[in-house]
Amino acid sequence: MAAILGAILLSFLTLRANAADCTTATVGSPYSNCWDISVAAQINLDQLLQFNPGLDCGALQIGQKLCVTAGDLPTTTPQPNPDGSCQTYKTVAGDYCALIGTQFGITAAQIEQFNVNTYKWRGCANLQLDYTLCVSPGTPPPIPVNPNLQCGPESPGAAECPLKACCSAFGFCGVTDEFCKPAPNGEPCQLTRKVGYYAGWAATRGCNPVGVPQLVLTGFTHVIYSFAEIRQDMTIGFENPSDYPRLQELVTKAASTSTQVLVAVGGWTFSQGATKDRFSTMIESAANRAAFTASCNQFINQYNVAGIDIDFEYPASVERQGPPSDTPNLTTFFREFRAGLGSSRTITIATPAGYWFLKGFEMDKIAPNLDFINMMSYDYHGPWDATIPSEDGTAKPQSSVLDMIDSTLLYVKAGVNMNQVNLGLAWYGRTYKLLDSTCTGYGCDMTGGGNVGRCTGESGILANFEIDNIMLDADIRPVLDRSSQTRWFNYNGDLITFDDEGTWAAKTQFAKDRCFGGTMVWSIDQEIPKSNALPGTNLPVVLASTSLNTKWEVPKAGTCKSYGERVWSSRLWDIPSGMDWVQACRQSPLIWDNRNFGLPDECDDQGFLGGVIGRWYYSSNDEYCRPHWGSNANDGCVAHGVRKWYSRLWDVSSGVDWMTMCRSTPNVVNGMTYLGPTYCDDKAVLGAWGVWEVDDESCSGSWGNLKDNGCADTVGKREWSSKLFDIVGSWEFACENRETVIEDEYFPKATRCEKHITGIWGIFETQDITCGVPPCPNDKTWDYSVGACMDCGGSSRLMSVTREVSPERNSTLPSAVGHSSFSRVKTHQRSMSNFTLVPRSSLEKRVKYCDAFWLPRPTPRYFPQFPDTWTDPARAEGPSAADIAASSTAQQAFQEAWNDSFPTPTTAREVGGWIYADPENPNRTRISIDLNNPAGATGRPPPAGWVLVANFHTHPPSEHWGENSDNPSTADQLNAWARGVPGIIISNNGLRAYGPSRRSQMNAPPGYPMGNEEYNGQNSAGTRVGGNWTPQRAPNQQRP
Known part of the structure; x- marks a missing residue:
């Protein structure tokens, strides 16, 4: 162990290079915070701050160097390369x-x-x-060279354009505005378009229909109504008659926002089945092209739309048996189409993002006749990959920015000016059915499309509002894949990949960086803005009160009032004539979207123009109001019995007050759940930090080894002394408030405290019949209050230890504290001050033939629990000792502990462990063979919500343990009752239980019955459990 520790410290500390340099420590595992670094370097926190002026312990970076001695931080700045260039x-x-x-x-x-x-x-x-x-001084690295560029710094030789033509930001030469005119903001690239497709059939779908009134057109420069078709007579029209009035409704609405409306012709479905050849037929002859062009002119005039979007999927593709002539014919069509419609009409096209389908378009010849191009940069991957030989059959992002990079290069090579192209964004997600439902993330093997969407009704695809509902219902926090800039999560055996506001923003920035002219969305009816579940709706559609016949608008979500609690607001309509608006508001409950908001928490009369607004503080699993704490950092002891922890608050939604969420966001600190920090620290750009100052017994000092000083001056008392270590604060206070157990007696504090040059010492006086107490008859015992042998039953009787003691053996037998697992787990106990408990102040012991006597016992300190996991009193109790002992799994653990009790053929030791149960299902247990740490289970704590239900330990036969008894010692009993759980002894003769018969409800939430008091427990000698089970002889066990 010493060698391992030495190796760790050598890798952690760096010696001084010269007298002026300090010894340094590197931030990183296992020394990741100021406290750990101070302890490892054997200095205190004040010294660390002294050696590092201005150090912010809350902003340490992995790999950062800190001084742990006096001196200057050694200079590690990289130097320039020999040629003068920078590193x-x-x-x-x-x-x-x-x-x-x-x-x-x-x-x-x-x-x-x-x-x-x-x-x-x-x-x-x-x-x-x-x-x-x-990362050093010096000349900067050379500009990278792109051999495909014609001009500019990145072209070969930093070439200039012939004839002094302009060089665009993309490295191409020309003389038009797109090459020579900078953007208004001074940058060469700008996004001037935001195009959205609207699927007309969304207005009549059976689930969550989105009509034109629900559309939010703000910010869109163009909206494209989808889809019209090419009839057999080569004219444009809709298959569904309801599309005509819906298009007119859209044109009317768009006029108020200056949004241009186009109509899309074609689409994927139109390019399949019976109509798959219709595009080929239309473009193959001059007569057909002329007929279609004339029809479009008439359609544009009749419905007052801005132009036509052609969505031919895809010319000359083998998937639809398209003839090779599609490619030149399409080029001819667009040249004639532009001539026929004129320059005032808008002509656009939807194009694929990959080479396989794009090769059917002569993009460099088509582009001059188009106003813009909508690149469908999504569906790069999907469930269909399972049947494509060139794919590996794994789940992949459907709209990765890495694929978009390849598409951009493809279009540039095709001779397209990217300022003419809109980058496509998907407002839907793709789903995969996983071969192994336990596999998570991209790269998992899949078999095809995922479960059918409730509204889309298709396998392999979900609208974004369906994805939102899944995440809200299942309380899912999706994972961000930074390389692809997509989100994903696993649900019911499916992997779902999609985009959200954050990844759309990243891709919009990508479009700007690559000098696209705009973005395009498919489709605006599939996403629900977070502020309003029905976009654009402001009509009174929710019945509020059947008696008043008032109606609420669809409520809007606002900011957060506290953790998990969001403010919702709505305007009240149809208030009865003459009724006070606020009174009507207070009597009008709201039930919407399967959520019962109840009566408003606030009603705000905003006058004639604003109406009366109701507000609700609604608690839900909405992630918008559920930030989370980062890793907890241990900042050390700050007072006697108090330790300081801190953590940064993450994922606070935009527009939400940091400090509000900090004060109300719960956190589990050192095994305890807190509804909020002790206080919050706003560190501006570094965010909000919570600080917890919590009870911690390890900050109360610790007693060292006991020294037997012989008999005390008091008759019947033996004096012990122990030095107090790790004092925080006043030594007098620490000594007066540090408990211990000596010879089975509990001391809430030392009998007296003494300060010497060697430190602070506690003096303890324990009961000892060998210290001047005269022998008493069998029916009497020594009574301190009168100083004589008295009948049993007095209040201050002397308790003798259970083992037989003689003056000759007393100085050589090991202290009983070595046999007490209770004394070994002090640092793992925590007070639960919010629990109301029945106090118990004694532990039963019997002496000779007297009735029961009682030793002092500590005020119970309880193992950390999570009240949220308790569901009913019956489940709070847990399994009995007899139930556990009868379990084959438990017996296997008992045998393992027995084997570990004999590390060598000549030694024996006690080994034990802890048993936890799930309160939701007490039959589910976890067993940890680790006597010294009840919070540990094979190196890690039990899952949150599991509760301690029993402990066990071995009594191996050995000289050291005095031919260890099958019966529990007083220390065993004390440990069991202090924790409120049964204990089980494993010996050669089998299993014996002691303490309560099953888990006591000592630390159940208030209101639960306090069952299993001491009189309902096992008897003082324990109770045989486990039937006839006995441990098999251990491999190293020499004695039977």
């Missing part, structure tokens, strides 16, 4: 300047300084992936 580093996912700095011993400010002249450096706030930057 470089290439960024990876998750990097930020402060983190990079810790790897090279530099700061974020130095990184900014080193890269002032580095090509395309945008500052630490806009760090780019796969970017090569300087």
